[in-house]
Amino acid sequence: MTSPKLANLNAKLANEFDVAAQALVWLRESIPQLVGAIAVLVIGVILVRLLSKAADRALIRSGRVEPTVAKFLSNIIKYALWVVLIITVLTQFGVRTTSIIAALGGLALAVGLALQGTLSNVAAGVMILIQRPFRVGEAISAGTVTGTVQGIGLFTTEILQHDGLYVMVPNNELWNKPIVNFTRMPTRRFELLIGIGYSD
Template sequence: MTVESKNIPLADNINQVNDWLIGHSGFFIQYGVNIVSAIIILFLGNMVTKVISNNVAKILQKNKIDDAVSAFICSIIRYALFSMVLVAVLSRVGIQTASIIAVISAAGLAVGLALKGSLSNFASGVLIVVFRPFKSGDFIEAGGVAGSVQSIQLFQTVLKTSDNKMVVVPNTSIMRGPITNVSKYDTRRINFVFRVSYKADLQKVKQILKETVESDPRVLKDPEVVIGVTELANSSVNLVVRPWVQRSDYWPVTWDLNMAVKEALEANGIEIPYPQMDVHLNTEPQPLTKNA
């Protein structure tokens, strides 16, 4: 048995394709319009998102809201608006957004459980913004790091250390432990401990310390300098000296007074002892014993 093949003319194939295209031209036109509309929505939506975010930042800045807080709020607004733009784009293309939102919600629960650490950082960031234990530019000690606050972000806080290093600390680490804000108040107290010999005249030592500390013009008159004996240690009598200074003078005054007190004590013959141990040797001869 032989099978005869039919040769379909090329013109017939072209005509069939043309007929199919003509029959579905409305679909292609509508789909093309939807694609172009989606691109326009994405472009304009992105521009509107940036404009709104920038305007909110200007309003917050005009109302003297902290820069770190402003950045945090603007980030939330920007991401929320852009998410709405994406939903509108998908809807314009013809994708059923209701089912997508349902799938995203279900997936979000699973992702949320997997990324509970990140969500915890986000929640901690919200608490930092709400309760404001520190602001941009403050020098803080938190999460085992000390530095100046550069920015408060969605999941972490960026600090700049004294030796000019950037440290990114998770917000959870900051809120989990104590937060020390060194820049909160304008004045600070310096806590000195000076050690003198047991042979020293304590009244004279206190007078020397008082005169030396109060001679520094950066030391505040109010509150007054506190000087007292804090401990009778093994090798020395320890005296505490507590002057108050402006926050910006804390370290310069600390360094200068340490040197000035040492020089003043030495100039007045006051011994500054160091840990030592007296060893007494028994030089009496011991009788020799013979083994039985």
């Protein structure tokens, strides 16, 4: 007859052998998926770097996009490619990515609602840099602000007023108001009213 301690030891050993056998079976079945995921990851990293650099160069060489907008768009393309790569690698492991995509969509919606004002300034900044209603060094008037443009960013535009005051205007406020550019046209009409007395 075996003692209770020996029986417990045999049971533990048998349990450990079962766990090891299950681990070996899982590893044997998962090796193709693991190799495929590593291959997809390596190739994907190379492609992401090449495509992001190519997009950055294409945007800069086009000459139609401001450097600030080109960098912003290239970063968006790069992050989007990274998200696609991560989802593809998870798919190779058999992970259901539908819930992950839904969670990312919900997170993006929440962030968009929380940063609604900031994102509107970014969108207005992108439109200003693309449409170019004014450039750095030009004198403009928009709303209650009149002065010379010192810098254009994604969030704000820097304007030096004629009285020497430095103003940072949110791009959304500029984009939603009529913009008068005093420098764009080389020739313009100027009206000067001179009063003359009847006795003269």
